[in-house]
Amino acid sequence: MPSLTDATEIERRLGRPLTQPEAARVDALLEDASGLVRGYTRRDFRSVDDAEAVLRAQQGEIRLPQRPVRAVSSVVALGAGGAPDLPVVGWQFDGVDLIRVLVDGPVINMPAIWYDEDLTAYPGTYRVVYSYGDAEVDPAVIAVVARMVLRTLTAPTMAGGMTGETIGPYSYRTDGSSIGSAVTMLDEDRTMLNLAGYRPKAGTSMMRWR
Numbered sequence: 632m633p634s635l636t637d638a639t640e641i642e643r644r645l646g647r648p649l650t651q652p653e654a655a656r657v658d659a660l661l662e663d664a665s666g667l668v669r670g671y672t673r674r675d676f677r678s679v680d681d682a683e684a685v686l687r688a689q690q691g692e693i694r695l696p697q698r699p700v701r702a703v704s705s706v707v708a709l710g711a712g713g714a715p716d717l718p719v720v721g722w723q724f725d726g727v728d729l730i731r732v733l734v735d736g737p738v739i740n741m742p743a744i745w746y747d748e749d750l751t752a753y754p755g756t757y758r759v760v761y762s763y764g765d766a767e768v769d770p771a772v773i774a775v776v777a778r779m780v781l782r783t784l785t786a787p788t789m790a791g792g793m794t795g796e797t798i799g800p801y802s803y804r805t806d807g808s809s810i811g812s813a814v815t816m817l818d819e820d821r822t823m824l825n826l827a828g829y830r831p832k833a834g835t836s837m838m839r840w841r
Contacts, residue, residue, distance in 0.1 A: 634661040635668060635676055636773040641784065644777055653784055663814040664779040668772060671821060672829040674698060676772060678764035685709065688755045693730040694832065697763040700728050704760040708732075714752035728832075730759065771827035775820050783814050 638657045642648055649657060669675055674697055681704060686693050693706070706719040723731045824830070 632665075632669075632675060632677070634658070635665040635768050635776045636661065640773055640777050641780055644781060645785075657780065657784060660780045660783055660814050661776065664776045664816075667779070667814065667816045668776055668820075668824065671816060671831065672824055673831050674829065676764070676768050678766055680762045681760055682763065683758060683760050685756065685758050688732060688757060691732055693732065693757055693759060695728045695730065695759065695761060695763070698728050699763060699765065700724075701762045701764070703730060704762070705758075706730060706732065707758045708753050709756045709758055710752055711754050711756075712752055716758070717753075719757065732757070769827065771823065772829070775823050779814050779816060779820060783812070786812075 638649060638654070638661070641657055641661075679697070682697070684696065686695075695703075703724045706722045708717050708719055710716055719732050721733060725731070
């Protein structure tokens with residue numbers, strides 16, 4: 632999966648071209664920062680058509696994990712114990728990220744053999760096909776990725792968060808977790824993402840994704 636931004640945005644914020652050592656590291660740091668942002672927000676920030684996800688509903692509601700949702704194509708209830716998969720009738724999409732389905736059963740005309748003899752034939756797992764994502768990454772997300780990379784890229788040393796300075800005969804060294812050789816996500820980064828509308832949401836368990 633591509634990084635959420637590129638070296639050009641890093642150079643814009645530095646106000647200068649990258650040095651050779653910086654250029655050698657920047658792509659890997661961008662990949663790491665992008666992975667942390669995607670992991671925190673539970674979004675991949677790309678445009679996808681007709682993605683298929685297997686999701687478990689809670690109290691008749693299916694929360695789609697990727698946003699913004701552009702369209703929902705189909706909702707199919709997955710059968711258990713030999714029951715066939717059945718298209719859901721009457722599902723409703725709220726226009727944001729929530730699908731509501733019937734709590735009592737996946738379809739209106741469910742075969743009687745499955746409804747009468749085995750109430751566990753449809754345990755509330757659904758296969759949803761939907762399209763999501765924007766053509767471009769939100770500038771707020773780019774800003775967070777860039778600041779995470781810049782903290783690491785411009786650290787005085789690559790030794791795991793150790794920083795130091797020598798002035799004449801005097802020198803000092805401090806241990807800080809916010810800088811070093813590895814990209815880290817700080818509370819300030821999470822706050823920026825939350826304020827931009829990317830706070831992680833709970834509600835639906837995702838079982839499989841294609």
